[in-house]
Amino acid sequence: MGDNLRVDVVIIGAGPAGLMAAMWMAVTGVRTLLVESRPQGTHTGRADGLESRTLEILDSFGLADKVWAEANHTVDIALWSDSVDGFLRREQVSANTEPGWSRFYESTLGQGRVEELMMKFVQSGNHVDIRRATTPTTLEIDHSTVKDHKAYPIRVTLEKSVPTTFVEPGILGPRSDTSTPSSESSMASSLADSAISGMDTVVEAKYLLGCDGAHSWVRKQLGVRLEGESSDHHWGVLDFIPITNFPDIRKRFVVKSKYGALMMVPREKRLVRVYVELSPMASAQYTIQQIPDIIMDQVAEIMQPYVIKSNRIEWYTTYKVGQRICPKVSFHNRLFLAGDAIHTHSPKAGQGMNVSMQDTFNLGWKIASVVHGASPPEILDTYAQERLPIAQRLLKLDRRICLGMCSDEKETRMSRGKFHEDHKHALREENTLFAGVTATYQRNLLISPSSEAGDSKGAPFCSRTSLSKAIILGARIPSKLVLNQSDSQAHHLQQCFTSNGQWDLIIFGGDISKREQLNRINRLAEALSHPVSYFQQLNKASRARGAVGSVGVYLVHSANRNSIDLLGLPEIFRPHLEDGSIEYTRVWVDNESYHHPGGGDLYKTLGIDQDGCMVLLRPDQHVAFLSSIDDVHGLEGFLRSFTCL
Numbered sequence: 001m002g003d004n005l006r007v008d009v010v011i012i013g014a015g016p017a018g019l020m021a022a023m024w025m026a027v028t029g030v031r032t033l034l035v036e037s038r039p040q041g042t043h044t045g046r047a048d049g050l051e052s053r054t055l056e057i058l059d060s061f062g063l064a065d066k067v068w069a070e071a072n073h074t075v076d077i078a079l080w081s082d083s084v085d086g087f088l089r090r091e092q093v094s095a096n097t098e099p100g101w102s103r104f105y106e107s108t109l110g111q112g113r114v115e116e117l118m119m120k121f122v123q124s125g126n127h128v129d130i131r132r133a134t135t136p137t138t139l140e141i142d143h144s145t146v147k148d149h150k151a152y153p154i155r156v157t158l159e160k161s162v163p164t165t166f167v168e169p170g171i172l173g174p175r176s177d178t179s180t181p182s183s184e185s186s187m188a189s190s191l192a193d194s195a196i197s198g199m200d201t202v203v204e205a206k207y208l209l210g211c212d213g214a215h216s217w218v219r220k221q222l223g224v225r226l227e228g229e230s231s232d233h234h235w236g237v238l239d240f241i242p243i244t245n246f247p248d249i250r251k252r253f254v255v256k257s258k259y260g261a262l263m264m265v266p267r268e269k270r271l272v273r274v275y276v277e278l279s280p281m282a283s284a285q286y287t288i289q290q291i292p293d294i295i296m297d298q299v300a301e302i303m304q305p306y307v308i309k310s311n312r313i314e315w316y317t318t319y320k321v322g323q324r325i326c327p328k329v330s331f332h333n334r335l336f337l338a339g340d341a342i343h344t345h346s347p348k349a350g351q352g353m354n355v356s357m358q359d360t361f362n363l364g365w366k367i368a369s370v371v372h373g374a375s376p377p378e379i380l381d382t383y384a385q386e387r388l389p390i391a392q393r394l395l396k397l398d399r400r401i402c403l404g405m406c407s408d409e410k411e412t413r414m415s416r417g418k419f420h421e422d423h424k425h426a427l428r429e430e431n432t433l434f435a436g437v438t439a440t441y442q443r444n445l446l447i448s449p450s451s452e453a454g455d456s457k458g459a460p461f462c463s464r465t466s467l468s469k470a471i472i473l474g475a476r477i478p479s480k481l482v483l484n485q486s487d488s489q490a491h492h493l494q495q496c497f498t499s500n501g502q503w504d505l506i507i508f509g510g511d512i513s514k515r516e517q518l519n520r521i522n523r524l525a526e527a528l529s530h531p532v533s534y535f536q537q538l539n540k541a542s543r544a545r546g547a548v549g550s551v552g553v554y555l556v557h558s559a560n561r562n563s564i565d566l567l568g569l570p571e572i573f574r575p576h577l578e579d580g581s582i583e584y585t586r587v588w589v590d591n592e593s594y595h596h597p598g599g600g601d602l603y604k605t606l607g608i609d610q611d612g613c614m615v616l617l618r619p620d621q622h623v624a625f626l627s628s629i630d631d632v633h634g635l636e637g638f639l640r641s642f643t644c645l
């Protein structure tokens, strides 16, 4: 027989969800096995859109520069519909991403390329063992040890599949569903392989993540199903280089004409991606012939009187729209499902890759914290508490966009060529509320109660949400340009907070050139620096565990930067490094930059007054606690509630 392995975490599936989880394990040093049935990565097709928050997340791992440079940035969205005389006309053009919400905006880059960059990141560490062309065959849970988080109650058997028998679907040939490579075919080949070699690997693990897509094998083993509607509307998807006289071809656009509806998104090179509803006749025809021309003809009909054709079709597929959700995503706080394994929906709201990555961005650091002993296993409850509402909201939005895009049998030909008001609203929300930047988690073990929301009865600590208008408890911290106190170099506040498993405390110190305000900062620094303070004890314990669960401290003040001497500030804001020099990246100023627009209005935009406030960020940059800079007691009380020394 084959080898036996013991790891902390097994991840099944190396799509966007599995790779994001693996990135967390790589940066926090958690022994992990990443199992993927495909021998190689995704090449063509699938998702291609990245929303602002996804880019911010990739940036926190240092990956956004590459993605941003290679991606095509989708600035505009245009809506086209039938005019009174039946001619197609542009109804409106607007920003495809709400300006000012993020330093990034919506972009497109093939899923295969995004996965490749993530995979490289995972491989650059040495904690994640990657097994490609491998599938799990059995999954067992030892219920007698499932509550002991030092035990390894999960047992998975793995088999190697034969790469040569594997054909990646959807590249050149037709396919009739949005599914990932069919597990049946890889399973068959893996059986053939193990019959030859007789090699199995048995893995024992503490945690298992099912990131294996819409047809999740893990989900089936756990005996849960996706619930919801599937629909009869057939949609076609084409990636092609268009030859056209349509003026908005390099914008994202939606057309509703009497012949049907479509959405097009500009892509890398001169490619575009179209999503088009197929008529019943075209659907039937496609089922028989399986050729892209049928989809292309439908596109041409809807776009008339404009001409659109192509000499180069890169990829195509068809699928049925259905909105489905898995009601249970976490089992004994040991096994978790994420990504398409828990929510499927149409790609038109373009949220799948985003939301899938964001699922495991939420989960990964929590598992790492428990593995390192920095937090109790109960923090894992927050995964379902936080992500299920997001999945439900996504499906609701997708349903509205689909209703707007899908022709209704009852509609007359004329009304079909119009945008419904709710469809327009839904599109707008997709680009604002749903660009991921506003995902707000409700009070739980990792989000403090708020005194002002009236949900703090009996809590020994609570947040004072009125101290900032724009910093929302449970949401990710907004970003603005700030300057480094030491050398006045500009960068974005968010860029201070890299994803490494550490928490961060931002002290908005206000105008510290004023004596009274400086005294408050000094008192806070003294309390946090005291050797017997919980803060210091926690950081000492965390350092011994490799920094996961420690708390970094930053000061962002609004005084004239030339009136402040960095070396005169408390040592916690200029900690000494091993070589005797100091860290220069702890103190930031809200001030104009000589060379970059947008500096000097952080306090104003965040709605923080000159008394300042302090904000505790989780390792995923979501705001966990917000209070006055005198409330050390509240801060420490909150930290105590979910950390271990």
Ligand SMILES: Cc1cc2nc3c(=O)[nH]c(=O)nc-3n(C[C@H](O)[C@H](O)[C@H](O)COP(=O)(O)OP(=O)(O)OC[C@H]3O[C@@H](n4cnc5c(N)ncnc54)[C@H](O)[C@@H]3O)c2cc1C
Residues within 6 Å of the ligand: 012, 013, 014, 015, 016, 017, 018, 035, 036, 037, 038, 045, 046, 047, 048, 049, 111, 134, 135, 136, 178, 179, 180, 181, 183, 211, 212, 213, 214, 216, 217, 237, 317, 338, 339, 340, 341, 347, 349, 350, 351, 352, 353, 354, 355, 356
């Ligand atoms: C045509 C199309 C267009 C799309 N467009 C968009 C878009 O514009 N925007 C967007 O956000 N989303 C889009 N999506 C959806 C997006 O591709 C998915 O939401 C996203 O890939 C989900 O990520 P995931 O990691 O959860 O699952 P997947 O990407 O499906 O990854 C699952 C992985 O697990 C592997 N696997 C499966 N079973 C096993 C097993 N038994 N053992 C080992 N490995 C296994 C698979 O090979 C795969 O690599 C689109 C999808 C399609 C099909």
Ligand SMILES: *[C@@H]1O[C@H](CO)[C@@H](O)[C@H](O)[C@H]1NC(C)=O
Residues within 6 Å of the ligand: 047, 048, 049, 050, 051, 052, 106, 349, 350, 351, 352, 353, 354, 430, 431, 434, 435
């Ligand atoms: C992510 O969200 C954006 C904005 O909603 C969307 O346009 C894009 O297609 C999404 N990305 C993917 C991969 O779906």
Ligand SMILES: *[C@@H]1O[C@H](CO)[C@@H](O)[C@H](O)[C@H]1NC(C)=O
Residues within 6 Å of the ligand: 068, 069, 070, 071, 072, 073, 267, 268, 269, 270, 271
């Ligand atoms: C976007 O697409 C256009 C047209 O193919 C191309 O010229 C451009 O370089 C692409 N990339 C970016 C980052 O804009």
Ligand SMILES: *[C@@H]1O[C@H](CO)[C@@H](O)[C@H](O)[C@H]1NC(C)=O
Residues within 6 Å of the ligand: 484, 486, 487, 489, 490, 491, 584, 585
């Ligand atoms: C100050 O911050 C900027 C922006 O992050 C950084 O590039 C620079 O290296 C920092 N300065 C020092 C001395 O560390």
Ligand SMILES: *[C@@H]1O[C@H](CO)[C@@H](O)[C@H](O)[C@H]1NC(C)=O
Residues within 6 Å of the ligand: 558, 559, 560, 561, 562, 590, 591, 592, 600, 601
């Ligand atoms: C920025 O700092 C300069 C001095 O360096 C000061 O004159 C100016 O008022 C500050 N601007 C803001 C917006 O605080």
